Amino acid sequence: MSSVLPPFKFVLPILGVFILLRLVFWLNTFPNPDEAYYWLWGQHLALSYYDHPPLQAWIQGAFTALFGRSHFVLRLPNLISNIVFFSVYYQIAKYLYGREANRFFGLIVLLVLASPLYFLFLALAWHDHLLITCSLIALFLFIQFLDGYSRDGQGISWQLYGSAIALGLAGLSKYNALFVALGMLSAIASHPQWRPLLRDRRLYLAGVMAALMLLPILLWNLGNDFQSFRYYVNRSGDSGAGGLRLKWGEPLVFLLVSILTVSPFNVWAMIQAIQRPNPQPNSAYRTVALWTFAVSTVLLTAIACVSTALYYWNITAYLLLFSLMPAVFLPKDRPTSNIQHPTSNIFHQALFFSGQFYGLLFALLLVIHYSLFPLSALGSPDGDPDSRMLFGWDEVGKAVMAEAAKSATPPFFVTTDYRSASALAYQLPQPDVMAIADRIDQFDFWLDANALKGRHAVILSDDWHPVEPKLAAQFQHLSEPVTIPVTRFGYWIKNYYVQIGDRFNPKPNPL
Known part of the structure; x- marks a missing residue:
């Protein structure tokens, strides 16, 4: 038997099951309380809102005005953002793998969907589907700009400005787009060839463009005693009269829940992918991917030491790593590799299918829990309200x-x-x-x-x-x-x- 995983023989049936489960959820599930909450924001249009930035509400208001109210219309923006999201991954696959893009892209899609974190947050009509879609666009344009800058010392300016606009839209979706921006700046500061950008007026113009996208949030807060900013400063605070106290268990809980929701199999593949060479040796992709992951994860782990950090706040950290993971399960054909390492390749295939089973099981239980019967009701009589x-x-x-x-x-x-x-x-x-x-x-x-x-x-x-x-x-x-x-x-x-x-x-x- 071949030790190289043939993509389309397995990708299409598994993908079909994921899509079927997603459609059942989108078309039949009554809105989660927060989905209904954000839908209601769209019926009270404003510059921004107390709990979150306004982009999701604006879109919900527009779609309801155009198409009426239904479960399908509520989650139609999710369908559109999912199409855009995975289209960007296809462009990334072509950018990294050239003519082999198709077989790598199929695995990228399955690895993302098999992550409970992404299956859930791409499905719910919350702010997160817009956050991660806009963040992925911003990161990919930024990488292309850096690659051009590395080649000719100039780069293509519109890619930098396009990245800034996409990052601004991510910020209009959710405040933790800040972690993406910090990851980008850290990548520039870490690389001697890119540090001159810190003196390049285009970088600061791009920063101004991203900031101007957030002007509605600032104006709303100016008119409402900075209530939204105060909410986010205070919501996780736990200082009390004695000042900040270290919570040694919280970082472990944050990391453990993150591993379980990203999928332990995906986390293993991410670790393996990080240790491999860059698919494009001269590309900034791997560097930006590592800094985006590291900055967000380290900062949230540090926050968890003294306050509260929720696993889904780190949802942008893994975006670029997914495109590096298929090489772990689907290495480029090498005449000697199948002879020298057949057991290793079979082991990797077993892990891939185990990860898919993990993701499919979660997706099935999610649909049952949200659409048919709350499984938590089988336990505590008042649990999971x-x-x-x-x-x-x-x-x-x-x-x-x-x-x-x-x-x-x-x-x-x-x-x-x-x-x-x-x-x-x-x-x-x-x-x-x-x-x-x-x-x-x-x-x-x-x-x-x-x-x-x-x-x-x-x-x-x-x-x-x-x-x-x-x-x-x-x-x-x-x-x-x-x-x-x-x-x-x-x-x-x-x-x-x-x-x-x-x-x-x-x-x-x-x-």
């Missing part, structure tokens, strides 16, 4: 409207948490649903309490976020709650509660 919120919204929406019909005057709709408010707004659909909760969220910027004063409300709550005395005190009277139990296949998932609140008398907005 986020996933439980994916179910029952048809029944909840009908119950809410039934209670609203009992009111003599049109009520407004309010829930006790941003997640339930977003899901209810999507289900009805009713963009004016409000959330009144202890934590600050985007709803606090929309709430016009004086306009609602004296009106009746339909209040939706659950056991995770019940009607607290602080909320109840803002109504003259609350009716007895109507319980809406949510079940799937005979298993209880959760209860929602609907009740009427009379004559809203709001407390001061925390903002």
Whole structure:
């Protein structure tokens, strides 16, 4: 048997299963609470938002205005970004491997999809699919510019400026695009041949272009007491009165969860790929890939030592490494290599297929968990409340409207948490649903309490976020709650509660 993995014989069937699972998820799964939250942002267009930059919201607003509201339209931007994302990988494969690009590209696609991190975050209508697509474009254009600069000392300016624009769009998607920028600057500073760029006015013009792309975020924060910036400074803080304290276990948790979500098989292949020569000996690709990975990973590990670092914050770190990994499983044909190392090649093939099985199993469980039944409900009766919120919204929406019909005057709709408010707004659909909760969220910027004063409300709550005395005190009277139990296949998932609140008398907005 051949010890070189024949690509298309295996790529197409595995790819077909991944695509099928992705389509089932996109077309049938009720929006994750944060997907509905960001969709709702698009119905309240603004320069930026409290939790994240605005690009995802702008796109959701435009697509809803053009095509209406549906699961397909909600995730249509994901489909487009996925096409662009993998098209860039194809261009990278051609750039690195020339005429062998097709067989290498097929494995790049499978290695990315077999990573639970990327299968999930490319599928969800969150900000991350835009972040990684724009970041990959920015990095590839930057590498091409550096390669040109290495050849003639000048480079092609539009590639640098195009990289800056793509990086600005990544920043408009999510703030951790900063790690990509730092990786690029570190690559320049590390290489004697590229250091003269630090005195090149084009580099600073590119920086200005990227910064100008972020102007909406700055303007929004200027008008809102820098709330978004303060949120990100404070959200992971854990200094307390005694100052910062080292958390020795947190970095290990961050790294372990990162390995599991990227896939242990992919991590092994990344380590092997890093140790191999550059596919294009004179290209900046490997250097930029290593700096992009190292800067982000080291900084987030350091943050984890004193605060909180979440595994998906590092999602841009691995992007360029995927294009180096196929050589580990699919080495270029060498007449002697198959004779000298047949066992090694078979071992690599076994690892490749093990990694694909790992990714397919995760993807299947993800689709079941999000679309059919929350698997966590088989364990703790109240565990994983986020996933439980994916179910029952048809029944909840009908119950809410039934209670609203009992009111003599049109009520407004309010829930006790941003997640339930977003899901209810999507289900009805009713963009004016409000959330009144202890934590600050985007709803606090929309709430016009004086306009609602004296009106009746339909209040939706659950056991995770019940009607607290602080909320109840803002109504003259609350009716007895109507319980809406949510079940799937005979298993209880959760209860929602609907009740009427009379004559809203709001407390001061925390903002």
